[in-house]
Amino acid sequence: MAGPGGRFQTTQWSVVRAAQTDDLTRRRMAVGNLMERYWKPVYSYLRFKGYDNEKAKDLTQGFFTEIVWGDDLFHRADQTKGRLRTLLLTALQRYVVSVLRKENAQKRRPTAGFVEVEMEELPLLATTRTGMTADEAFYRSWATDLLDSVLSQVQAEYCRTGRSDHWQVFQAKVLTPILHNTEAPPLEEICRNCGIEDETKASNMIVTVKRRFQAVLRRNLRDLVSSEDEVEAEFHEILKVFSNRGAG
Secondary structure: OOOOOOOOOOOHHHHHHHHOOOOHHHHHHHHHHHHHHHHHHHHHHHHHOOOOHHHHHHHHHHHHHHHHHHOOHHHHOOHHHOOHHHHHHHHHHHHHHHHHHOOOHHHHOOOOOOOOOOOOOOOOOOOOOOOOOHHHHHHHHHHHHHHHHHHHHHHHHHHHOOOHHHHHHHHHHHHHHHHHOOOOOOHHHHHHHHOOOOHHHHHHHHHHHHHHHHHHHHHHHHOOOOOHHHHHHHHHHHHHHHHOHHHO
16 A cells, blocks of 8 residues: 555546447457456455355456456446446446356356456455445445555655655554554654654644645546535545544
């Protein structure tokens, strides 16, 4: 988390529009890009449905091959008619029901000439988390990926502009305690470790980075929804995920 690279390099809906083109090469690249972004939420959903690691990975591959690519799912995506992840989740729910009726591994193999979704090994998920449904796991995984991307963008910006000390203070006081579910160290200790002159300056740095984080998060969200009201609703929902990261 919070590495220099960002996942959402281009806007989501511009990629969706590319996935709707008749140009096969361009469409394949765009669909592959969207698969890369959404395989973790799909996998998380399936794990919380009770499938083991290998079965969930097999079904994830099958969903993207049969439904997303084979049935051209993204061609039905419309920014004015709802969130893309809702379209994906609904299609995934239907796919799981369909698979229960017909277990045929051969049909879930990628079609000739199409690249499989690259799924790195993930830590075993806590599939028995109290009160969390598979739908909620899908959303949490999506939101976590977005948060990781936003934090990476903010970190890269501060390092690129010669203000890495801002990021270090924010990371020590806010980010690390959230991720590790620990008490934040006192500002005096952070100032000493980061070479900051006084606590007031460190506190101002934290406020500055928090504001920038919120601005970048809103900027990312604007490409996912169709109104400012939805941006604010998503913003506050995702902040809940962020504040709960340490408990996860």
